[in-house]
Amino acid sequence: MLRHLLLLTLTAxxxxxxxxxxxxxxxxxxxQRQWSEARTLLEGVTAKEPADxxxxxxxxxxxxxxxxxxxxxxxxEKAVELLPDNAIYRLQxxxxxxxxxxxxxxxxxxxxxxxxxxxxxxAVELDPANLNxxxxxMEFCRQxxxxxxxxxxxxxxxxxxxxxxxxxxxxxxxxxxxxxEKKFAEAIALYDEVLRETPGDxxxxxxxxxxxxxxxxHLDRGLTALREIVTQPDRKNDARVHTFIGDILLKKGDxxxxxxxxxxxxxxxxxxxxxxxxxxxxxxG
Numbered sequence: 001m002l003r004h005l006l007l008l009t010l011t012a013x014x015x016x017x018x019x020x021x022x023x024x025x026x027x028x029x030x031x032q033r034q035w036s037e038a039r040t041l042l043e044g045v046t047a048k049e050p051a052d053x054x055x056x057x058x059x060x061x062x063x064x065x066x067x068x069x070x071x072x073x074x075x076x077e078k079a080v081e082l083l084p085d086n087a088i089y090r091l092q093x094x095x096x097x098x099x100x101x102x103x104x105x106x107x108x109x110x111x112x113x114x115x116x117x118x119x120x121x122x123a124v125e126l127d128p129a130n131l132n133x134x135x136x137x138m139e140f141c142r143q144x145x146x147x148x149x150x151x152x153x154x155x156x157x158x159x160x161x162x163x164x165x166x167x168x169x170x171x172x173x174x175x176x177x178x179x180x181e182k183k184f185a186e187a188i189a190l191y192d193e194v195l196r197e198t199p200g201d202x203x204x205x206x207x208x209x210x211x212x213x214x215x216x217x218h219l220d221r222g223l224t225a226l227r228e229i230v231t232q233p234d235r236k237n238d239a240r241v242h243t244f245i246g247d248i249l250l251k252k253g254d255x256x257x258x259x260x261x262x263x264x265x266x267x268x269x270x271x272x273x274x275x276x277x278x279x280x281x282x283x284x285g
Contacts (some may be wrong), residue, residue: 026058046075057092076093208221239272
């Protein structure tokens with residue numbers, strides 16, 4: 001999710017690069033994953049131009065990449081304060097709240113979760129056709145309990161709305177929910193439908209591979225799917241994909257291959273916890 005949001009920010013910045021050297025600089029820093037440098041540059045911009053909503057929004061994304069929850073929330077709140085009717089800014093604020101919830105104690109966690117849901121709701125209200133906003137709302141409802149506005153029934157209702165807007169994404173939405181409920185055969189069948197209609201679809205490839213890694217079903221096909229993803233230039237260092245490749249190789253009994261895959265994951269994200277933990281266990285064992 002975070003990777004997708006950073007790419008949205010990068011696209012927005014790059015779209016105006018000809019008119020702004022600053023945007024070009026920030027876009028390049030984001031592309032190179034130089035988050036600290038981008039943060040420093042953007043902090044200078046927001047200090048000089050406190051009404052620049054785009055700079056606040058980009059600063060929030062830099063803080064998210066650096067896992068600075070409080071600073072990410074503050075920056076995104078400022079962006080929304082300046083442009084309250086921007087659906088993308090509301091969506092990104094929701095993600096900042098969601099990330100903050102993962103770092104907070106019990107009572108603060110509930111508060112951030114409620115704010116996350118409210119931000120997603122507002123993003124959908126502002127732009128009902130925004131598939132990313134609807135998907136985020138669906139995922140929130142899938143994961144969160146009813147006390148903070150979640151619930152599996154609400155998640156399925158959102159999946160139905162996604163399907164109305166885009167049949168392919170709708171199938172993927174239902175497959176995600178089926179996976180959550182451990183209806184793995186149904187989920188795999190839906191991803192198969194997507195891949196038959198759109199061979200090479202990166203989302204379907206990723207989720208098919210993820211399911212294979214998590215369930216042990218269709219290991220060879222799952223491995224092929226994930227390896228196809230990392231042939232794409234913008235995904236070659238995707239830590240999640242390499243970690244799932246490692247998981248599949250481990251299930252197939254290829255310990256050296258798994259270690260290599262987990263090491264590749266850390267090239268993309270040296271702090272990726274899943275890969276670090278998997279490597280630790282393999283080396284200790």
